[in-house]
């Protein structure tokens with residue numbers, strides 16, 4: 001059967017022609033690239049990528065299919081995928097299906113047979129921007145441009161209240177020694193798995209939950225999750241975090257949660273040129289002097305000058321590629337956060353000690 005054509009149009013007018021994968025249609029979002037060699041299903045189901053089109057730099061995608069246990073949320077909410085060589089056939093004995101059927105099931109439009117090296121080099125030099133993938137506008141670039149104009153700008157975009165859980169839910173063993181209230185901005189399941197495996201019973205609350213509601217459960221600590229969108233567009237979360245800090249209970253934040261913790265301490269955030277997304281980003285822990293290879297997925301970052309001027313917060317981790325702030329802690333409270341993903345999934349496990357540190361903080365605080 002002849003493959004259906006698809007077009008990828010970038011906001012700066014660059015056009016790529018390829019073939020349709022997944023569900024036929026038209027889908028727009030911010031285009032970003034992940035340099036990981038593996039873990040596409042975990043990446044596609046990470047809610048932090050909501051509203052983004054993901055380019056994977058590894059050239060073969062789909063060849064190990066999908067697996068029901070390798071999800072980071074109930075369903076992928078990404079705006080599309082761009083790949084070089086796509087495999088509808090998968091070879092893994094315990095795989096549960098093909099990536100092609102998975103994309104169709106979740107109505108995700110993708111494009112294959114793209115020179116992803118050229119595309120990624122372009123994004124690296126020009127910066128993050130919106131893009132659109134379509135199988136419907138063949139030969140009608142003006143029509144596609146009109147569709148692209150409707151895609152919202154990631155700057156100033158609030159998405160957490162859309163992707164978070166609508167109802168509170170529990171995770172882990174209810175008789176575990178510690179209880180943590182997790183504020184869900186788009187939480188990855190592997191964070192909950194990591195907390196639960198360290199003796200933490202988690203109660204996950206929707207993004208806009210008040211401190212009073214969480215405190216009524218009497219948690220030993222609070223967790224601020226990862227998630228999509230611009231942290232500067234979430235004043236509700238910043239206010240709640242200020243109230244959480246006033247309780248003096250231990251707080252741990254990851255990625256968006258780290259950015260929200262920083263904002264709650266008067267530190268601004270800004271959008272990076274093209275962000276950090278991959279599985280081999282080098283970080284230095286300034287407290288131990290050791291380096292870590294980390295999993296990353298962020299397009300915003302906290303302002304280093306603000307942290308350096310702060311009386312409240314200090315830098316604990318730096319990104320060794322560009323010296324951006326990768327971790328902070330409060331000087332006078334048991335609260336800390338990192339810009340990267342210690343839960344990995346996918347990625348290396350070097351930074352799992354941060355979950356142990358959080359549990360230790362809770363034990364020392366009781």
Ligand SMILES: NC(=O)CC[C@H](N)C(=O)O
Nearest residue numbers: 048226227255256299300
């Ligand atoms: N993984 C995340 O939590 C991402 C945080 C935020 N949306 C960013 O892009 O920087």
